Amino acid sequence: MSLLVTGSIGIDTVTTPFGVSEGCIGGSAVYFSMAASYFAPVRFLGVIGDDCPFDLRDAFRDKTVDLTGLETRPGSKTFRWKGSYHGDMNEANTEDVKLNVLGERPPLFPDTYRDTKYVFLANTAPSLQMELLENIDHPQFVAADTMNLWIENEREDLLELLDKIDMLILNEGEARLLTGQKNLVTAAQDILKMGPRVSIIKKGEHGSLMVDSNGDCFMLPAYPTTVVIDPTGAGDAFAGALMGYLAKIGKIDVMSIRNAMVYGTVAASFAIGDFSIHGIKAVELSRIEDRFDFLRKVTQF
Amino acid sequence: MSLLVTGSIGIDTVTTPFGVSEGCIGGSAVYFSMAASYFAPVRFLGVIGDDCPFDLRDAFRDKTVDLTGLETRPGSKTFRWKGSYHGDMNEANTEDVKLNVLGERPPLFPDTYRDTKYVFLANTAPSLQMELLENIDHPQFVAADTMNLWIENEREDLLELLDKIDMLILNEGEARLLTGQKNLVTAAQDILKMGPRVSIIKKGEHGSLMVDSNGDCFMLPAYPTTVVIDPTGAGDAFAGALMGYLAKIGKIDVMSIRNAMVYGTVAASFAIGDFSIHGIKAVELSRIEDRFDFLRKVTQF
Numbered sequence: 001m002s003l004l005v006t007g008s009i010g011i012d013t014v015t016t017p018f019g020v021s022e023g024c025i026g027g028s029a030v031y032f033s034m035a036a037s038y039f040a041p042v043r044f045l046g047v048i049g050d051d052c053p054f055d056l057r058d059a060f061r062d063k064t065v066d067l068t069g070l071e072t073r074p075g076s077k078t079f080r081w082k083g084s085y086h087g088d089m090n091e092a093n094t095e096d097v098k099l100n101v102l103g104e105r106p107p108l109f110p111d112t113y114r115d116t117k118y119v120f121l122a123n124t125a126p127s128l129q130m131e132l133l134e135n136i137d138h139p140q141f142v143a144a145d146t147m148n149l150w151i152e153n154e155r156e157d158l159l160e161l162l163d164k165i166d167m168l169i170l171n172e173g174e175a176r177l178l179t180g181q182k183n184l185v186t187a188a189q190d191i192l193k194m195g196p197r198v199s200i201i202k203k204g205e206h207g208s209l210m211v212d213s214n215g216d217c218f219m220l221p222a223y224p225t226t227v228v229i230d231p232t233g234a235g236d237a238f239a240g241a242l243m244g245y246l247a248k249i250g251k252i253d254v255m256s257i258r259n260a261m262v263y264g265t266v267a268a269s270f271a272i273g274d275f276s277i278h279g280i281k282a283v284e285l286s287r288i289e290d291r292f293d294f295l296r297k298v299t300q301f
Numbered sequence: 302m303s304l305l306v307t308g309s310i311g312i313d314t315v316t317t318p319f320g321v322s323e324g325c326i327g328g329s330a331v332y333f334s335m336a337a338s339y340f341a342p343v344r345f346l347g348v349i350g351d352d353c354p355f356d357l358r359d360a361f362r363d364k365t366v367d368l369t370g371l372e373t374r375p376g377s378k379t380f381r382w383k384g385s386y387h388g389d390m391n392e393a394n395t396e397d398v399k400l401n402v403l404g405e406r407p408p409l410f411p412d413t414y415r416d417t418k419y420v421f422l423a424n425t426a427p428s429l430q431m432e433l434l435e436n437i438d439h440p441q442f443v444a445a446d447t448m449n450l451w452i453e454n455e456r457e458d459l460l461e462l463l464d465k466i467d468m469l470i471l472n473e474g475e476a477r478l479l480t481g482q483k484n485l486v487t488a489a490q491d492i493l494k495m496g497p498r499v500s501i502i503k504k505g506e507h508g509s510l511m512v513d514s515n516g517d518c519f520m521l522p523a524y525p526t527t528v529v530i531d532p533t534g535a536g537d538a539f540a541g542a543l544m545g546y547l548a549k550i551g552k553i554d555v556m557s558i559r560n561a562m563v564y565g566t567v568a569a570s571f572a573i574g575d576f577s578i579h580g581i582k583a584v585e586l587s588r589i590e591d592r593f594d595f596l597r598k599v600t601q602f
Contacts, residue, residue: 088483182389184506185525205485206507207522217599221508221520224486258602298518299600301559 007122028122031233035240223269241267308423329423332534336541346370524570542568
């Protein structure tokens with residue numbers, strides 16, 4: 001199935017206990033596409049300014065990522081994010097954000113993307129997520145991410161969006177904020193009442209959980225890696241491999257969603273193993289399969 | 302195999318979002334024994350003062366718990382703990398502790414306990430844990446719990462204890478404090494270098510993880526319960542069912558430790574479902590088995 005992602009492309013400056021990565025490639029759509037492309041071709045939709053110091057065509061050279069939807073907007077500046085990680089590295093401290101081109105009109109939508117079947121709307125204003133979704137004629141499975149800013153300030157738009165999507169993927173803090181529930185299983189169940197038929201909560205080093213409207217429930221630990229260099233993009237890599245796998249097999253059922261989450265978890269474990277996109281960019285599929293098997297081995301009883 | 306637990310018996314006052322339970326039965330040895338007795342008879346070792354408002358013989362009436370080692374010390378006062386839970390209920394706020402009889406000499410050790418094979422040393426001063434252990438002639442498998450207080454203030458004693466035990470069970474904050482490692486897999490591995498051949502880290506609502514000196518690794522989510530009334534004793538119920546199951550099957554191998562952790566997780570899920578010991582006291586074994594099967598169902602892929 002065809003898979004489209006729309007999200008950010010960023011110039012990131014990240015500080016972790018392992019060093020500083022200054023002005024490196026980042027952004028949700030970038031991490032998502034890197035991970036998803038191991039499973040299915042990706043249609044990329046995003047916008048940068050003419051100040052962007054790196055060439056995305058170069059970054060995606062060996063990947064099956066269609067960059068028709070990459071708009072370089074003259075006179076605009078690329079989105080920038082500066083953040084750091086400390087302690088258990090589960091949460092980023094945002095030190096500076098410059099929305100720049102992301103605060104302007106959305107990227108131009110190529111006609112060749114209109115027949116897309118699987119869609120991932122990475123975190124941005126829910127009104128913009130809806131506007132982007134309207135460009136697609138007959139989407140079959142739509143997933144979205146969101147964040148505290150929209151839950152707090154654009155709740156009505158967000159609820160409207162939730163009614164239009166099939167799956168919401170968000171982290172534990174966001175799930176608690178959205179539902180007012182402390183218990184994450186209850187929070188995930190409450191999200192189903194808001195529209196999506198699949199609700200996935202990411203818990204960083206503690207893994208993820210899923211409930212769906214058929215009553216299925218799935219609890220998955222994180223991959224037990226000891227190499228955590230830079231957590232940036234872990235959630236987007238998770239969503240990327242998850243959606244990439246679903247688009248590849250073309251069916252949404254209990255075991256396909258579970259396996260997709262395992263591939264997502266494995267992709268995240270590679271993403272955090274190095275700065276910027278280096279961790280997720282250069283993995284052989286065989287190593288992804290090895291970690292899939294290992295995660296099964298360390299969770300079965 | 303015979304199983305002995307030594308730990309606290311407490312008069313607890315607990316406040317959670319669901320109410321207040323004042324002056325109720327608590328203590329690590331009590332929760333442990335309740336959970337362990339579903340699997341194997343328990344030899345109980347603990348001391349109370351003559352002020353204790355409840356009758357432990359009554360509480361354990363239908364349970365296979367040998368109370369020969371329950372000492373009621375005239376003129377002494379029972380241990381008291383007052384605490385509360387807020388927010389995600391993962392951590393207790395201790396409001397008041399009165400060590401009372403726990404600050405005096407250890408309980409009298411019955412001769413009939415000397416041939417015990419499986420031993421659990423619940424959290425107390427490591428020098429005391431060692432002293433208690435010396436009463437046992439030929440222990441086959443010794444597990445212990447500890448806490449921040451001893452890690453910070455009695456580190457040498459604790460390291461001496463770790464060299465004498467087979468398994469350490471502690472929570473994530475304690476594991477990080479003991480090892481100086483933020484990454485929990487690394488922390489669990491570092492604990493193996495300190496002596497134990499099995500290292501288990503409890504993560505509350507996020508489950509638990511285990512590594513052992515044979516290179517095995519096991520990651521287990523928590524049971525996905527939505528009923529969390531009072532988390533007190535969850536960790537002790539976890540350890541109780543875990544050790545009870547190991548004592549029952551009488552062998553320590555990869556699958557027995559994994560299954561033991563699953564039973565521990567299930568016991569904890571019942572313990573937190575009501576105030577004091579009510580949640581873990583009145584469960585039929587069939588309901589424990591049902592949750593064991595359910596946990597497998599929601600984790601397999």
